[in-house]
Amino acid sequence: MEGPMASISLAPAPAATAGCGSGSRFAHVQQAPEDPIYGVTNAFLKDPSPVKVNLGVGAYRTEEGKPLVLNVVRKAEEQLLADKSRNKEYLPISGITHFSRLSAQLILGSDCPAIAEKRIVTAQCLSGTGCLRVGGEFLAKHYSGPKIIYIPATTWTNHFRIFPNAGMEARTYRYYDPKTKGLDYEGMMEDLRAAPSGAVVLLHACAHNPTGVDPTREQWAEIQHLVRDEKQLLPFFDSAYQGFASGSLDADAWAVRQFVNDGGETLVAQSYAKNMGLYGERVGALSVIVKDPDVALRIESQVNLVIRPMYSSPPTFGAAIVCTILGNKALYEEWKVELKGMADRIISMRHQLFDALKARATPGTWDHIVNQIGMFTYSGLSKEQVEYMKTEYHIHMTSDGRISMAGLNTRTVPQLADAIHAAVLQFA
Amino acid sequence: MAATSSSAVSALGSAAVRWTSRCIFALADNRCTWTFVPQRQLSGLTSAGVSGQKVVSTTSFVKRQFSGLRGAAFPGQKVVSTPLFVKSNSRTTMTLAAGVSKFEAVTMAPPDPILGVSEAFRADTSDAKLNLGVGAYRTEELQPLVLNVVKKAEKKMLESGENKEYLPIEGLAAFNKATAELLLGADSPAIKEGRVATVQGLSGTGSLRLGAAFIQRYFPGAKVLISSPTWGNHKNIFNDAGVPWSEYRYFEPKTVGLDFEGMMADIKDAPSGSFILLHGCAHNPTGIDPTPEQWEKIADLIEEKGHMAFFDVAYQGFASGSLDQDADSVRLFVKRGLEILVAQSYSKNLGLYAERIGAINAVVHSSDVAVRVKSQLKRLARPMYSNPPVHGAKIVANVVGDAALFDEWRAEMEMMAGRIKTVRQRLYDDLSTKDKSGKDWSFVLKQIGMFSFTGLNRAQSDNMSDKWHVYMTKDGRISLAGLSLAKCSYLADAIIDSYYNVQ
Numbered sequence: 001m002e003g004p005m006a007s008i009s010l011a012p013a014p015a016a017t018a019g020c021g022s023g024s025r026f027a028h029v030q031q032a033p034e035d036p037i038y039g040v041t042n043a044f045l046k047d048p049s050p051v052k053v054n055l056g057v058g059a060y061r062t063e064e065g066k067p068l069v070l071n072v073v074r075k076a077e078e079q080l081l082a083d084k085s086r087n088k089e090y091l092p093i094s095g096i097t098h099f100s101r102l103s104a105q106l107i108l109g110s111d112c113p114a115i116a117e118k119r120i121v122t123a124q125c126l127s128g129t130g131c132l133r134v135g136g137e138f139l140a141k142h143y144s145g146p147k148i149i150y151i152p153a154t155t156w157t158n159h160f161r162i163f164p165n166a167g168m169e170a171r172t173y174r175y176y177d178p179k180t181k182g183l184d185y186e187g188m189m190e191d192l193r194a195a196p197s198g199a200v201v202l203l204h205a206c207a208h209n210p211t212g213v214d215p216t217r218e219q220w221a222e223i224q225h226l227v228r229d230e231k232q233l234l235p236f237f238d239s240a241y242q243g244f245a246s247g248s249l250d251a252d253a254w255a256v257r258q259f260v261n262d263g264g265e266t267l268v269a270q271s272y273a274k275n276m277g278l279y280g281e282r283v284g285a286l287s288v289i290v291k292d293p294d295v296a297l298r299i300e301s302q303v304n305l306v307i308r309p310m311y312s313s314p315p316t317f318g319a320a321i322v323c324t325i326l327g328n329k330a331l332y333e334e335w336k337v338e339l340k341g342m343a344d345r346i347i348s349m350r351h352q353l354f355d356a357l358k359a360r361a362t363p364g365t366w367d368h369i370v371n372q373i374g375m376f377t378y379s380g381l382s383k384e385q386v387e388y389m390k391t392e393y394h395i396h397m398t399s400d401g402r403i404s405m406a407g408l409n410t411r412t413v414p415q416l417a418d419a420i421h422a423a424v425l426q427f428a
Numbered sequence: 429m430a431a432t433s434s435s436a437v438s439a440l441g442s443a444a445v446r447w448t449s450r451c452i453f454a455l456a457d458n459r460c461t462w463t464f465v466p467q468r469q470l471s472g473l474t475s476a477g478v479s480g481q482k483v484v485s486t487t488s489f490v491k492r493q494f495s496g497l498r499g500a501a502f503p504g505q506k507v508v509s510t511p512l513f514v515k516s517n518s519r520t521t522m523t524l525a526a527g528v529s530k531f532e533a534v535t536m537a538p539p540d541p542i543l544g545v546s547e548a549f550r551a552d553t554s555d556a557k558l559n560l561g562v563g564a565y566r567t568e569e570l571q572p573l574v575l576n577v578v579k580k581a582e583k584k585m586l587e588s589g590e591n592k593e594y595l596p597i598e599g600l601a602a603f604n605k606a607t608a609e610l611l612l613g614a615d616s617p618a619i620k621e622g623r624v625a626t627v628q629g630l631s632g633t634g635s636l637r638l639g640a641a642f643i644q645r646y647f648p649g650a651k652v653l654i655s656s657p658t659w660g661n662h663k664n665i666f667n668d669a670g671v672p673w674s675e676y677r678y679f680e681p682k683t684v685g686l687d688f689e690g691m692m693a694d695i696k697d698a699p700s701g702s703f704i705l706l707h708g709c710a711h712n713p714t715g716i717d718p719t720p721e722q723w724e725k726i727a728d729l730i731e732e733k734g735h736m737a738f739f740d741v742a743y744q745g746f747a748s749g750s751l752d753q754d755a756d757s758v759r760l761f762v763k764r765g766l767e768i769l770v771a772q773s774y775s776k777n778l779g780l781y782a783e784r785i786g787a788i789n790a791v792v793h794s795s796d797v798a799v800r801v802k803s804q805l806k807r808l809a810r811p812m813y814s815n816p817p818v819h820g821a822k823i824v825a826n827v828v829g830d831a832a833l834f835d836e837w838r839a840e841m842e843m844m845a846g847r848i849k850t851v852r853q854r855l856y857d858d859l860s861t862k863d864k865s866g867k868d869w870s871f872v873l874k875q876i877g878m879f880s881f882t883g884l885n886r887a888q889s890d891n892m893s894d895k896w897h898v899y900m901t902k903d904g905r906i907s908l909a910g911l912s913l914a915k916c917s918y919l920a921d922a923i924i925d926s927y928y929n930v931q
Contacts, residue, residue, distance in 0.1 A: 023793060024767060024792050026767065027797060038596070077586055081583065090543070090562065093543060142533075144530050158811060298531075302535075306668075309665040314784065315782065317783060318817065
């Protein structure tokens, strides 16, 4: 018995490199380029300066510059460890059922008609990335529309890798306008209008990464009209910052809920990496909302078929923490307070940085620092300016000028402001 | 003064309806108030409207634009004494769930042949039921087991208050070091020379998937040979990774043993440069392993044909009870200087099933190559899940990294492997005693690891569950890890009945 013939490989087999490997069958394998985001952390680690600042990775830091494990998370862990009835048996392929239910309620609201009508399938996956990959592979296998996904031209770089690897063709729509440092709304609408009917469109639920630029509610309504009525596009939401952007879980879910509640079909990828600080535990939930409970059941079985040959079933620990918190009223309330605390600290960093630049009368407009939403500021600084800030001021950030505001604190804001000021003057 | 405004009802488009709303402004006593009166005309729509459409839910979005009144339009503010011009624009949109689902044609997938067994078991209400489906270890009381060393490690981890930052894409460094040493031996020259590329993976499945994806990209067109039979998920992994596969003969039903000649012939016939998937020990599902002499010959042939061995090591320590002995097959290949791929899992031997902890290793000819291979394995992991989960990795690193815990782990593993051997003996004794026909049941003793390949066919396996409430996979595999001494007699009866009375 034989399996299928080889399908198209994603990269052409590189030419054999002569010399090294002395007859190794792997001699032709080339060194992969470093992931740009991890590259920043590596450069930061190598920097010997005692005043170095890491504004690269999107991981929250406290005012003291330390990683944070939420109090509710610690409480949940203690509870789990003390629970003698727990074991480490394989989870079902789609994860902890209770976790999936709670996650759907969190993003869609517990009164969401789709939930009541059982038109939703939710699978526990490995954080945002895992949800997007499983969702992408499911669509590549089962979506009856074009297997094309439209991604914002400026987006988290991993989006561009996930979908082709999943079997979807990735195309872009204009998003960021460097002139206004805001949304290129006309460009976005034009590009989506030009998409083939029924294509998939990736939408950042809130706190767009890396730009921090979100559509207004009016713009969202128009986007919804275009997606649903004009082009019948299939929306696939990436929700990595619910509660983290504005401090309100409901406000940050507004766009997703608008779409889901209009009765159309939607996919949602949820991550608990940032809003519960569960980064390394890899917890997320993929939801597919459809029009019919029968279709939902069939989709569930097919999503399972995507997961089983990828990793069989998801890791339990992080999801159990989420269940413990979301399923307990007191812990849930405590979580909301801690979440708002994180969001507020970031917002305050935005204002501090803005004020510091104003105080220095740094040339240029800096309103975008306080207008952009979420963890990142798309500063508008050039590659040269970023490089200059690294060498002269030991400020590390990605070369696209994206600043992780979560990595700032009251002590480092002045240093960053000085660096920006100097870089702007140096490369006017 | 009252003013009303309304917006026109637009014709029903493909899915949108706009309808009238009225906004009434009253200006009196120097105050302006307004009332918004939505007029929903939905009830007529479903019948009069568009066939095949259903009103599922509504959303309303109201946009208010006031001009001229801006300073004075809001309650509590003073009216300006100039001519007022009121213009309002409100629109409420409802989008209907139009058209057919884009997923209408999705068919129901069959339940997983292995995981589906546990579901069927759960649904069975009989007191006599026995779950011999999934390869998950059970105690004599048929309870799941969390190892003591795991509990100790978790307690230590909680007390040390470590953070939950992202691991690097390749996983926890301490885990990667520990896992390579466990597999190849701490003093392995390959490790010392930097010739081992190790990337933490999502248990055995995830590690196999990374290896398969690597083969697809860097050895396009190369085929993988998998044993007949093998773990049911192997073919799915290679299918989804886009790697062609075929089978090599393995199980000989006549002897209930290894079809060594068939295996060697099929490996020989494979195009040069094929990948041969080998179970490091405790073959799943048959429990039949090559002897050390046979392993030597397999290595000879693989070398001769320019193939590459891809080891699946899911039971290290569980087969014989000894971690080192169970790694002999892998170490043989490495000692011979052969390049190999190895997927490891800690699901069974550390009972970390649900934590999904394993590793993909490439043992290669030079450290330069190892560095490059590792970088490309990372490049495959990043678009799949970005970086692996931290919890299971830390447990393994803590257990292996602490001499006392490591010794305790060895003892717990010997205990688990020992219980399975005891159960095998009892089952064999019961079968031999109860079966008067003189059939040779000794394969139960000879087979190694968690599973026994009973030789029962599909209909006979169905009889096991339908009549005896004994749940197993349809290929005739039973998990001895799920069997207690107390249940051996019952199981022997069930097997004998199914074997002789069902065709």
